[in-house]
Amino acid sequence: MEHEYELLLEKSRERNDFIKRQMKYLGKFNMKNFDHVVADFHEEAFALIDCxxxxxxxxxxxxxxxEPDIKRACKAFGLDQKRFVAESLVRDEDLGWMVAVMPCPFLRDDNACDIYDVRPRDCDDFPYTRERGIQRALGRLAFNTEFCPAAYLIAEKIIERYAPGITK
Ligand code: SF4
Ligand code: SF4
Known part of the structure; x- marks a missing residue:
């Protein structure tokens, strides 16, 4: 990972308790056009961060x-579906099938995805900052700031816009 992104994640972890508190606080208000504002922050963050x-x-x-994600990925990669499920996925009671082996078996050394054109919807959506009703999911955003430098930038932009003056 780019050193600059490691530094962002370091800062994110230092500020994680504060970010979590702020996201919880902001989740209580009814903020007009919030989804659109956060979607703009998403674009701004990903203009700076290269996945x-x-x-x-x-x-x-x-x-x-x-199931469709599994089918598409196996077809694109020429994998036996049963074997792939048995060897690479785990069943979560609430979330369904999840990739169990990390790093993801489709990740290449150059960080590209071997099945990019047919990647799981979940991968395309991450860090879920273009979704509707994002205000109800600010806790998840706070969680993802620990792993995703773009999510961290988005969370800081939200705090700067909606809770300025509170810095820690
Ligand atoms: S985008 Fe998804 S499928 Fe592709 S390497 Fe990353 S986690 Fe795996
Ligand atoms: S963690 Fe965030 S910035 Fe890094 S590759 Fe995933 S989506 Fe992109």
Whole structure:
């Protein structure tokens, strides 16, 4: 991972308790156009962060894979579906199938994804900052700031906009 991104994650971990508290606090208000504002922050953060120089989510957080995701990935990669499920996935009671082997078996050394065009929806959505109803999911965003430098930048932008003056 790019050194600059490691430093961002270091800072994110130092500030994690504060970020969690702020996200919990902001989750209580009804903020107008919040989804759109956060989607703009998402674009701004990913204009600065290049996932190909990071790959940390693919190394640390196993994505969810639903049945169509599994089918598509196996077809694209020529894998036997039963064997792939048995060897690489684990069933979570609430979330369903998840990649169990980290780093993800589809991650290449250069941080590219071997099945990028047919990657699981969960991978495409991460860190979930373009979704509707993001205000209800600020706790998840706070959690993801520990792994994703872009999520950290987005969380800081939210705090700067909606809770300025509170710095720690
Ligand atoms: S499927 Fe691709 S994008 Fe998803 S975690 Fe694995 S390497 Fe990353
Ligand atoms: S989504 Fe976040 S953690 Fe994943 S590669 Fe991009 S910047 Fe890194």
């Amino acid at each position: 190909l120089k990071c790959g940390n989510c693919c190394r640390t957080i196993g994505p969810k894979m639903n």
